[in-house]
Amino acid sequence: MSIAPFTYRSRASLVDFGEGSIARVGDWLDRLGCKAAMILSTPQQADDANALAGRLGDRAVGVFTGATMHTPVVVTEKAVAEAGRLGADSVVSLGGGSTTGLGKAIALRTGLKQVVVPTTYAGSEVTDILGQTEGGKKTTIRDEKVVPEVVIYDPQLTLGLPVGMSVTSGLNAMAHAAEGLYASDRNPVTSLLALEGLRALKTALPAIVASPRDPDARGKALYGAWMCGIVLGSVAMALHHKLCHTLGGSFDTPHAETHAIMLPHTVHFNEQAVPDLLAPAAALFGGSAGGGLWDFAKSIGAPLALGDLGLAEHDLDSAAEMATANPYENPRAIDRSSIRDLLQRAWEGARPEA
Numbered sequence: 001m002s003i004a005p006f007t008y009r010s011r012a013s014l015v016d017f018g019e020g021s022i023a024r025v026g027d028w029l030d031r032l033g034c035k036a037a038m039i040l041s042t043p044q045q046a047d048d049a050n051a052l053a054g055r056l057g058d059r060a061v062g063v064f065t066g067a068t069m070h071t072p073v074v075v076t077e078k079a080v081a082e083a084g085r086l087g088a089d090s091v092v093s094l095g096g097g098s099t100t101g102l103g104k105a106i107a108l109r110t111g112l113k114q115v116v117v118p119t120t121y122a123g124s125e126v127t128d129i130l131g132q133t134e135g136g137k138k139t140t141i142r143d144e145k146v147v148p149e150v151v152i153y154d155p156q157l158t159l160g161l162p163v164g165m166s167v168t169s170g171l172n173a174m175a176h177a178a179e180g181l182y183a184s185d186r187n188p189v190t191s192l193l194a195l196e197g198l199r200a201l202k203t204a205l206p207a208i209v210a211s212p213r214d215p216d217a218r219g220k221a222l223y224g225a226w227m228c229g230i231v232l233g234s235v236a237m238a239l240h241h242k243l244c245h246t247l248g249g250s251f252d253t254p255h256a257e258t259h260a261i262m263l264p265h266t267v268h269f270n271e272q273a274v275p276d277l278l279a280p281a282a283a284l285f286g287g288s289a290g291g292g293l294w295d296f297a298k299s300i301g302a303p304l305a306l307g308d309l310g311l312a313e314h315d316l317d318s319a320a321e322m323a324t325a326n327p328y329e330n331p332r333a334i335d336r337s338s339i340r341d342l343l344q345r346a347w348e349g350a351r352p353e354a
Helices: 021-032 043-059 073-086 097-110 163-181 188-210 215-232 239-251 255-271 275-285 289-299 315-325 336-348
Strands: 014-017 037-040 060-064 090-095 113-118 129-134 137-142 150-153
Touching: 014 021, 014 215, 021 043, 021 090, 021 113, 021 150, 037 043, 037 073, 037 097, 043 060, 043 090, 060 073, 073 097, 073 129, 090 097, 097 113, 097 129, 097 255, 129 239, 137 239, 150 215, 163 188, 163 215, 163 239, 163 255, 163 275, 163 289, 188 215, 188 275, 239 255, 239 315, 239 336, 255 275, 255 289, 255 336, 275 289, 315 336
Parallel strands: 014 150, 037 060, 037 090, 090 113, 113 150
Antiparallel strands: 129 137
């Protein structure tokens, strides 16, 4: 079998993976030459952020707990001002995709170094991608300036992640990998990583549902999310991410839940055009890739319907219009009618069918 020409570029983040690795945040700040870190979190994780600041001692100059979904520019501006007031030379992002996104947005504007400590399975911490919202619209940029210097994966930090959040966060990561299988600039490395990430999360998520504090399952899920994140940071995004960015940025649907619901439908849509590229995923989940992913999501109690997120049915028309106005490159041609039909099934929670 001949190998088609390809290009592959790895990200620059250093990864420290293992139980108890959060204890090494200070060591990594020292190695980066950073002496004044601002700790970032959401309001819900403020206690954890303050505790981390306490453990870092003089290395921490303050805590900013205003991170929120979709990285609003107005929040970033407040955080940048606070970093300047504190004289910060770095940020430590403790939390999920919202906190990671804020750290990236700060780094883009200031050049501050980043140490990221994920507590969910977002995967965005190892990418050069930043999505941010302003004026009701979400825009996405790719820039090496937002790639964190160090990512610390400590499975112990995810033991208390609620099962529902674990499921949606894991499916969000799986969406990164699934889209990588048919990305226009895919390559043998990213395809292998995508399947490894999908396989790890397919094993880990049901185990977490059955036993939420199983350290082995939590470690495997975090490992899978890392694989999926590498894929996201190495290839171009397509229909799935375009739709999720539209729904989240313009209709404020929750990030992970939106990805979880849309995943089977976007995969099914593209599976009609490139079944060979999605055949490994179909074999992994059984039957078709889209249908198999929907069955898997249902089996672990994931949300299935956009309507359950508060999205009104009449919003589907404008969502389809926005998503097709400036589409990402995709293996199957996109038109407003077909995307409107896809959104309808996702809104109803129906299983994708040919």
